[in-house]
Amino acid sequence: MMKNKIYAVGAAGMIALSLAACGGSTGSGSSPASGSGAADTSSLPTVKMMIGGIDKQIYLPYQLAEQLGYYQKYGVKVELSTEQHGGVGAEDAMASGQVDMTGAWYVHTVDFQAKGKNVINLVQLSGAPGERVMCGPNSGVHSAADFKDKTIGVTDLGSGTDTLTQFLASKAGLTQKDYHTLAVGAGSTAIAAIQRGTADCVMTTQPTVGALQSKNLAVPAVDLATSDGVNKSLGGAWPAAGLLAQADWVNSHEDAVQKVVNALVDTMHWINTHSAAEIADKLPSNFVQNSTISKDQYVTALDQDKAQFLPDGIMPAGGPKTIFDMEKTIGVDTSKVKIPETFTNKYADAANKLEGYTITTTPAGDDG
Numbered sequence: 001m002m003k004n005k006i007y008a009v010g011a012a013g014m015i016a017l018s019l020a021a022c023g024g025s026t027g028s029g030s031s032p033a034s035g036s037g038a039a040d041t042s043s044l045p046t047v048k049m050m051i052g053g054i055d056k057q058i059y060l061p062y063q064l065a066e067q068l069g070y071y072q073k074y075g076v077k078v079e080l081s082t083e084q085h086g087g088v089g090a091e092d093a094m095a096s097g098q099v100d101m102t103g104a105w106y107v108h109t110v111d112f113q114a115k116g117k118n119v120i121n122l123v124q125l126s127g128a129p130g131e132r133v134m135c136g137p138n139s140g141v142h143s144a145a146d147f148k149d150k151t152i153g154v155t156d157l158g159s160g161t162d163t164l165t166q167f168l169a170s171k172a173g174l175t176q177k178d179y180h181t182l183a184v185g186a187g188s189t190a191i192a193a194i195q196r197g198t199a200d201c202v203m204t205t206q207p208t209v210g211a212l213q214s215k216n217l218a219v220p221a222v223d224l225a226t227s228d229g230v231n232k233s234l235g236g237a238w239p240a241a242g243l244l245a246q247a248d249w250v251n252s253h254e255d256a257v258q259k260v261v262n263a264l265v266d267t268m269h270w271i272n273t274h275s276a277a278e279i280a281d282k283l284p285s286n287f288v289q290n291s292t293i294s295k296d297q298y299v300t301a302l303d304q305d306k307a308q309f310l311p312d313g314i315m316p317a318g319g320p321k322t323i324f325d326m327e328k329t330i331g332v333d334t335s336k337v338k339i340p341e342t343f344t345n346k347y348a349d350a351a352n353k354l355e356g357y358t359i360t361t362t363p364a365g366d367d368g
Helices: 057-067 090-095 107-114 160-171 188-196 208-214 227-234 247-252 254-272 276-282 295-308 319-329 346-355
Strands: 046-051 077-082 101-105 119-124 131-135 151-154 180-183 201-205 219-224 241-246
Touching: 046 057, 046 090, 046 254, 057 077, 057 241, 057 254, 057 276, 057 295, 090 101, 090 107, 090 119, 090 241, 101 107, 107 119, 107 319, 119 247, 119 254, 119 346, 131 160, 131 208, 151 160, 151 188, 160 201, 160 227, 160 319, 188 201, 188 208, 201 208, 208 219, 208 295, 219 227, 241 247, 241 254, 247 254, 254 346, 276 295
Parallel strands: 046 077, 046 101, 151 180, 151 201
Antiparallel strands: 101 241, 119 241, 131 201, 131 219
């Protein structure tokens, strides 16, 4: 199973941020929502949600919804946790029933369904993976075509970053035999791989990207964090962070599902109407500053990449098709998977209607 592995550290308020990237298990942990006080939530339905690296910028909406008090506002108690290095991946924890929902990449729905597991994407939070290929200044790598004979650091072998690297290389006419991949994690371990020269480049996200740039250790060679970059490199929108759950669980918990999606869509609207600095101020302090990056650098990075977030939670037109094209390119058998069965806009549509928000994303149809 492809994993968007992120060696993340714990959920809000309980972690010492180490600039992690996707990797499994449970620390509970959301910080109290701002302004929520000690309100009694015992009577609310409870949903367990594991995030594939809760302190990463690409996954910030799940925790921000908690900080804003939006889960409680819509009548649901969400127990947030994050996967950790060496633990069960967030998407696998959901698929095995350890948690009810997962904050992970949409592509996992295709992978699960290709293996007979009916997992569905319930709301789409981003239209780009938020990744950049960061390369040493003297590496000679300026595009995916330059991967030949180079070592590219990925979060983990078989992870989302590994798959994206394969897809980028294939778009540039290269095969997996033309370059080497190395599991480097993210944060401090990815930075160390560049420092030591064990990797020419690493594929990583903010805030690791900002840390590499601030230390003058690496420069961006491929941009997968903005719409323009994704369209140029991958040929279309690449829906990344979403909310995934097993279809059977969804069908038996429709009310709770709608409440969670209401909270996340409201959060996406909040993100769209507030600055990067205002967003950072709402997040736990150890998400936005640590030994390798300052809060100012975090805000600068978020300001640069904030457009990856979709304002309405709607799956973008062409996005699923791009994912299916990638899956076929890297050898995943999707012949039994139908695009319309991998996602739904039903809950996001209802959430936008509830608050009177205008849907600005052109929605994907049956062909993606």
